[in-house]
Amino acid sequence: MKIAFVSGNREQLPDAVTPLGLLYVMSSTPDCHEKHLVDLCFAPDAVQALTAALGELQPDLVAIGMRNIQNNDYSGLSDNLDYYASLVRAVRAASPAPVVLGGSGFSVMPVELMRRLEPDYGIDGEGEVAFPQLVAALENDGTGIDSTRLDAIGALHRRTPDGIVSNPRSGSFLDMNTLALPDRTLVDARYDEYAIESIQTKRGCPLRCDYCTYPIIEGRVGRVREPSAVVDEMFRTLEERPETRHFFIVDSVFNLPTLHAKKVCRELIARDWQVPWTCYANPLGFDREFAELAREAGCAGMEIGSDSGTNRVLKKMRKGFTTDHIRRLHELCVEVGIPDCHTFILATVGETLAEVEETVDFLVDLDPFGAILMIWIDDYESLDPELRAERVALRSTVEQMLLARKDEYPQWSIPALKVNFDERLFRILRRSGLHGPLWQHARGSVSTS
Ligand code: B12
Numbered sequence: 001m002k003i004a005f006v007s008g009n010r011e012q013l014p015d016a017v018t019p020l021g022l023l024y025v026m027s028s029t030p031d032c033h034e035k036h037l038v039d040l041c042f043a044p045d046a047v048q049a050l051t052a053a054l055g056e057l058q059p060d061l062v063a064i065g066m067r068n069i070q071n072n073d074y075s076g077l078s079d080n081l082d083y084y085a086s087l088v089r090a091v092r093a094a095s096p097a098p099v100v101l102g103g104s105g106f107s108v109m110p111v112e113l114m115r116r117l118e119p120d121y122g123i124d125g126e127g128e129v130a131f132p133q134l135v136a137a138l139e140n141d142g143t144g145i146d147s148t149r150l151d152a153i154g155a156l157h158r159r160t161p162d163g164i165v166s167n168p169r170s171g172s173f174l175d176m177n178t179l180a181l182p183d184r185t186l187v188d189a190r191y192d193e194y195a196i197e198s199i200q201t202k203r204g205c206p207l208r209c210d211y212c213t214y215p216i217i218e219g220r221v222g223r224v225r226e227p228s229a230v231v232d233e234m235f236r237t238l239e240e241r242p243e244t245r246h247f248f249i250v251d252s253v254f255n256l257p258t259l260h261a262k263k264v265c266r267e268l269i270a271r272d273w274q275v276p277w278t279c280y281a282n283p284l285g286f287d288r289e290f291a292e293l294a295r296e297a298g299c300a301g302m303e304i305g306s307d308s309g310t311n312r313v314l315k316k317m318r319k320g321f322t323t324d325h326i327r328r329l330h331e332l333c334v335e336v337g338i339p340d341c342h343t344f345i346l347a348t349v350g351e352t353l354a355e356v357e358e359t360v361d362f363l364v365d366l367d368p369f370g371a372i373l374m375i376w377i378d379d380y381e382s383l384d385p386e387l388r389a390e391r392v393a394l395r396s397t398v399e400q401m402l403l404a405r406k407d408e409y410p411q412w413s414i415p416a417l418k419v420n421f422d423e424r425l426f427r428i429l430r431r432s433g434l435h436g437p438l439w440q441h442a443r444g445s446v447s448t449s
């Protein structure tokens with residue numbers, strides 16, 4: 001079967017990120033199939049580029065990776081659903097091939113997206129097992145679709161004359177030590193300007209923060225990879241993409257489980273790893289030994305989902321930590337020399353404006369290396385106009401409040417207001433040779449707002 005793997009993502013803020021998930025799905029699909037990557041990230045006109053690619057390839061199956069539903073406060077609210085609908089329409093116009101959707105964006109609301117975007121199939125969650133099973137069921141030794149085999153595929157959604165049929169998840173997740181390595185030589189050379197690569201050391205987050213969609217995508221049970229396999233993949237990435245200057249560890253939270261994170265750091269140290277990296281960290285389970293190992297292993301910064309500066313809101317979000325934990329993490333980072341950047345999400349559901357102010361007071365007092373202030377966007381705003389209107393009005397009030405206080409803490413980024421966060425600033429920093437999450441370099445640079 002000839003398969004076109006289409007990466008639909010066009011977001012280039014804060015960086016253009018290589019389509020790691022789609023590459024994993026591709027490498028897990030048996031090589032007896034003819035596999036082609038079509039990356040729309042840099043195409044001047046995505047629909048035109050897709051139409052041209054399909055015209056040339058004439059694939060039997062089109063698999064579209066959908067990473068983001070919305071840009072979550074990066075330069076305001078723009079949702080991507082109309083864009084993805086236009087991709088599905090472009091496939092229909094150019095080819096009779098069935099369309100499969102998958103990816104983290106799709107996984108957040110699969111049934112709604114099956115209805116809205118009308119692909120033939122959708123797979124939510126990880127695709128390494130389900131997608132090859134779907135290919136096998138569609139091909140069925142050349143005899144046509146085998147619906148019994150379709151029924152057995154975990155988390156498969158499909159359109160039938162009677163409506164959308166959704167299979168339950170299989171219950172078992174991929175063993176991370178059987179992961180087929182992604183072929184990064186396929187990555188478009190235009191990602192080289194960003195010079196950042198992604199690496200995953202495990203999947204699954206055991207915590208239960210109430211708004212979080214990550215466990216929907218990767219599950220709750222932590223599935224770790226052998227540290228040596230992780231570091232092997234990092235070295236291989238440098239061979240395949242020698243322009244790489246920075247890695248982002250894309251685990252939901254790198255330091256949990258702590259033992260695994262420490263083992264990965266020790267492996268990096270033992271193998272004299274030299275390329276800087278950044279990860280997400282959580283105040284829980286964050287100890288001095290981890291901070292020291294991470295520093296020695298090349299950690300250039302940690303992003304912490306601190307979320308709120310008030311204990312009531314932290315509790316309501318079920319974060320499991322308090323503002324004291326955040327302070328302790330910050331102290332350790334300062335002591336060992338790791339720049340820390342805390343993300344705060346303001347105006348979550350049920351939060352008062354006084355609590356938003358309290359978080360800002362907390363941040364000014366904490367004085368971390370960096371901070372990113374987001375204003376809560378509900379994924380369902382892209383489907384519910386009433387909810388969107390209500391939330392847009394609230395966001396505007398919070399933005400005014402932040403604007404009024406913006407001089408109190410010059411390092412913070414407020415993406416929605418383009419404070420220390422806009423394409424022009426990022427381009428200037430990148431072109432002066434700076435790579436990695438740009439908050440690491442933005443401290444002291446002049447706000448462009
Ligand atoms: C790390 C991360 C980042 C890092 C990336 C750093 C880097 N250099 O790669 C940074 C901080 C830059 C970032 C930024 C953004 N991110 Co982000 N990010 C993540 C995170 C934690 C991991 C992504 C990842 O690489 N996973 C590893 C790969 C292997 O997994 P995967 O892509 O999901 O692929 C698997 C499956 O989805 C599936 N699959 C993937 N493609 C396909 C295709 C088909 C056909 C099939 C069948 C299956 C399939 O199989 C894959 C392998 O199992 C996820 C949350 C999460 N836990 O998933 C959010 C997440 C992807 N981000 C999200 C968003 C919104 C963004 C931003 C728009 C802004 C923001 N505020 O977060 C920007 C956009 C950046 C861009 N250029 O696209 C959302 C997307 C969904 C949504 N709500 O719209 C997520 C899910 C978090 C969330 N809020 O729910 N992000």
Ligand code: SF4
Nearest residue numbers: 205207209212214252
């Ligand atoms: S720690 Fe992070 S990934 Fe885990 S549930 Fe909370 S917000 Fe989600």
